Amino acid sequence: MREMTYSEAMAIGIQEALAEDESVVLIGAGFGGLRGDPAVWGPLRERFGDRITSPPIAELGYCGIAVGAALTGLRPIVAIGTGAFSFEAFPQIANEAPQAYYGTRGQVTCPVVFHMRAGIRGAGALQHSIAPQAMYWNTPGLEICVPGSPADVRGLIKAAVRSNNPTIFIDHERLHPLVGEVDESTGGDIPLGVADVKREGSDVTIVATSIMVPRALEAAETLAGQGIDAEVVDPRTLVPLDTEAILRSVARTGRVVVADETQKSCGVASEIAATIAEEGFESLRAPIKRVAIPNVPIPYHQAEEDYITPTARHIVEAAEAVCR
Amino acid sequence: MATAGTVVHNLKSALHRMMLIRRVEEQVIDLATSFDDLIRGHYHVYIGQEATGVGACMALGPDDYMFTTHRNHGHVIARGGEPGPVIAEIIGRTTGYNKGRGGTFHVIAKHLGVLQTSAIVGGGVPMAAGAAFSARMRGTDQVSLVFFGDGVLEEGAFHEALNMSSLWNLPLIMMCENNSVPQEGRRQGEYPTSSFAATQLADVASAMNVEAHVVDGSDVRQVGELLAGLVGRAREGEGPFFIESRINRWPGNRGQFPQLIGGPHRMAWTWNPGTADTRLQDWLADSDPVSLLCRSLVEEGAMTRKEIEEVDAAARQEAEEAREFALSSPMPSPESAMDYIFAEGETR
Numbered sequence: 314m315r316e317m318t319y320s321e322a323m324a325i326g327i328q329e330a331l332a333e334d335e336s337v338v339l340i341g342a343g344f345g346g347l348r349g350d351p352a353v354w355g356p357l358r359e360r361f362g363d364r365i366t367s368p369p370i371a372e373l374g375y376c377g378i379a380v381g382a383a384l385t386g387l388r389p390i391v392a393i394g395t396g397a398f399s400f401e402a403f404p405q406i407a408n409e410a411p412q413a414y415y416g417t418r419g420q421v422t423c424p425v426v427f428h429m430r431a432g433i434r435g436a437g438a439l440q441h442s443i444a445p446q447a448m449y450w451n452t453p454g455l456e457i458c459v460p461g462s463p464a465d466v467r468g469l470i471k472a473a474v475r476s477n478n479p480t481i482f483i484d485h486e487r488l489h490p491l492v493g494e495v496d497e498s499t500g501g502d503i504p505l506g507v508a509d510v511k512r513e514g515s516d517v518t519i520v521a522t523s524i525m526v527p528r529a530l531e532a533a534e535t536l537a538g539q540g541i542d543a544e545v546v547d548p549r550t551l552v553p554l555d556t557e558a559i560l561r562s563v564a565r566t567g568r569v570v571v572a573d574e575t576q577k578s579c580g581v582a583s584e585i586a587a588t589i590a591e592e593g594f595e596s597l598r599a600p601i602k603r604v605a606i607p608n609v610p611i612p613y614h615q616a617e618e619d620y621i622t623p624t625a626r627h628i629v630e631a632a633e634a635v636c637r
Numbered sequence: 638m639a640t641a642g643t644v645v646h647n648l649k650s651a652l653h654r655m656m657l658i659r660r661v662e663e664q665v666i667d668l669a670t671s672f673d674d675l676i677r678g679h680y681h682v683y684i685g686q687e688a689t690g691v692g693a694c695m696a697l698g699p700d701d702y703m704f705t706t707h708r709n710h711g712h713v714i715a716r717g718g719e720p721g722p723v724i725a726e727i728i729g730r731t732t733g734y735n736k737g738r739g740g741t742f743h744v745i746a747k748h749l750g751v752l753q754t755s756a757i758v759g760g761g762v763p764m765a766a767g768a769a770f771s772a773r774m775r776g777t778d779q780v781s782l783v784f785f786g787d788g789v790l791e792e793g794a795f796h797e798a799l800n801m802s803s804l805w806n807l808p809l810i811m812m813c814e815n816n817s818v819p820q821e822g823r824r825q826g827e828y829p830t831s832s833f834a835a836t837q838l839a840d841v842a843s844a845m846n847v848e849a850h851v852v853d854g855s856d857v858r859q860v861g862e863l864l865a866g867l868v869g870r871a872r873e874g875e876g877p878f879f880i881e882s883r884i885n886r887w888p889g890n891r892g893q894f895p896q897l898i899g900g901p902h903r904m905a906w907t908w909n910p911g912t913a914d915t916r917l918q919d920w921l922a923d924s925d926p927v928s929l930l931c932r933s934l935v936e937e938g939a940m941t942r943k944e945i946e947e948v949d950a951a952a953r954q955e956a957e958e959a960r961e962f963a964l965s966s967p968m969p970s971p972e973s974a975m976d977y978i979f980a981e982g983e984t985r
């Protein structure tokens with residue numbers, strides 16, 4: 314076990330994916346983001362430079378190239394950069410890649426990973442703060458990974474690359490400095506579609522994804538001080554979604570807060586809450602609460618940005634309300 | 638090295654493919670107009686463009702990739718596709734190449750290197766560039782050929798893919814079938830389409846340092862010879878290439894709901910265009926790729942009218958059998974709509 318940042322764990326996972334299969338290629342150089350740590354990303358570029366291609370500023374074009382490459386024997390990981398940039402490539406991501414397998418009744422696969430850094434990063438303002446996972450969740454045929462810890466990002470990036478389906482892989486900008494334990498003595502493999510109980514508890518279930526996982530753990534500590542024992546369930550992947558694990562937890566606690574940093578309307582929390590209401594209604598002892606971004610674009614000024622960002626405090630308040 | 642004999646043989650097989658495309662498309666139009674519910678919605682046929690598809694596909698090797706569009710039936714047959722599974726796909730039967738999943742918009746034929754057929758204008762070019770990129774990364778000498786209409790140049794996706802294929806010298810052949818030539822180009826001088834600002838389509842590719850050619854899309858020999866050279870050069874790393882194939886649109890095209898003016902093509906019209914409906918006469922005399930090839934083969938003494946009519950009779954019979962095969966094939970079960978959303982496991 315070693316403590317490392319989320320960013321370093323992702324770089325290790327990508328290196329492991331490149332090492333285990335020579336058909337894996339990287340398109341785009343910006344995995345580390347604007348402040349990518351050279352100590353973390355330098356060795357990867359040095360060792361696998363011949364499999365890294367830096368494209369022009371042409372998201373639609375290079376995502377299409379990645380789709381075509383995936384149809385013909387490669388396993389590309391595409392670094393799109395900020396999540397909103399993926400909108401420039403929406404026709405290829407949403408209207409070509411997910412149709413390949415379905416459209417041929419299983420004859421053709423499209424194993425591409427669309428990687429993006431998303432979410433309210435601080436001063437990203439109107440166009441660089443968008444988390445698009447809910448939009449992609451409305452596109453059948455795409456898998457979606459939203460890892461919320463260093464060990465999870467390392468394991469899931471490899472699972473995404475190995476999967477024969479197109480995969481949306483979303484890192485939250487603010488997760489990159491997060492430190493956690495990673496076991497390098499094993500491959501740290503994590504299957505897609507298996508949730509992780511990040512903290513056990515008996516009074517309330519907090520279903521949290523991506524950046525809301527550390528915020529939920531922080532909230533659970535605060536709640537413990539008030540005598541509320543919270544369980545934190547991290548689905549880790551939205552598609553496939555581990556509905557069973559969520560319902561199992563809800564069956565024990567009877568109370569649910571779903572926390573996610575996308576907009577509240579038709580957001581990630583909405584879909585999870587609806588699934589719990591539909592399939593686990595008998596377990597519920599209080600109405601489900603959603604903690605999400607209100608239905609507004611993302612403002613620039615810190616005071617305004619803070620006002621609309623879902624935090625540990627919002628989770629605590631929601632948990633108190635459902636436990637009242 | 639090709640000899641005169643192989644050229645004639647190639648032209649005979651080209652003629653057969655072109656006639657097969659024509660006769661299959663006639664069956665498609667007949668199925669669409671005779672039945673209310675077989676081809677649900679609009680569709681696009683390849684009549685009048687056969688020389689471009691067949692001439693280009695003659696130059697491809699068995700391992701090369703081909704990308705097409707909503708107007709895909711002819712391309713897939715030109716590449717060697719069987720008429721039965723093509724028509725079955727178009728009318729949604731389980732014997733179609735995709736077991737009826739895609740219909741007329743999305744005929745895909747994996748065994749022919751046709752892996753995804755996008756019906757979105759501009760969808761195919763980036764993916765075709767990706768197949769070329771993949772061939773290069775994997776160290777093969779495969780070439781990727783993409784057909785598209787002139788409207789694709791209006792889409793940003795084309796320009797992004799053109800730029801990257803040029804920067805990276807990809808083995809990509811961009812075959813633009815400009816079938817707007819008669820509507821706008823000939824009437825208004827050099828202006829090639831009604832909604833594109835460049836005077837010459839090829840200038841756009843040239844500006845990005847992509848070697849560009851203009852070819853008469855009604856002449857299968859011109860297309861075949863040009864493509865044979867370019868495919869070979871693309872294999873040697875000299876790509877990409879852009880070709881504008883100028884096509885005089887078939888008068889029955891009529892946008893998205895084609896019509897057989899005067900019924901299915903008659904060989905008598907080929908030999909004597911003046912016997913056809915007046916709306917077809919000029920096209921048959923100047924632009925119909927099938928009629929032009931037939932008459933030139935006779936003039937050169939390479940084939941007799943009778944031999945050519947036998948080729949046509951065979952193509953007609955194949956198309957009729959394909960229609961019967963498709964009509965007698967089973968339909969997918971309603972619940973099969975839930976199949977094949979995701980590939981299982983982590984198979985590699």
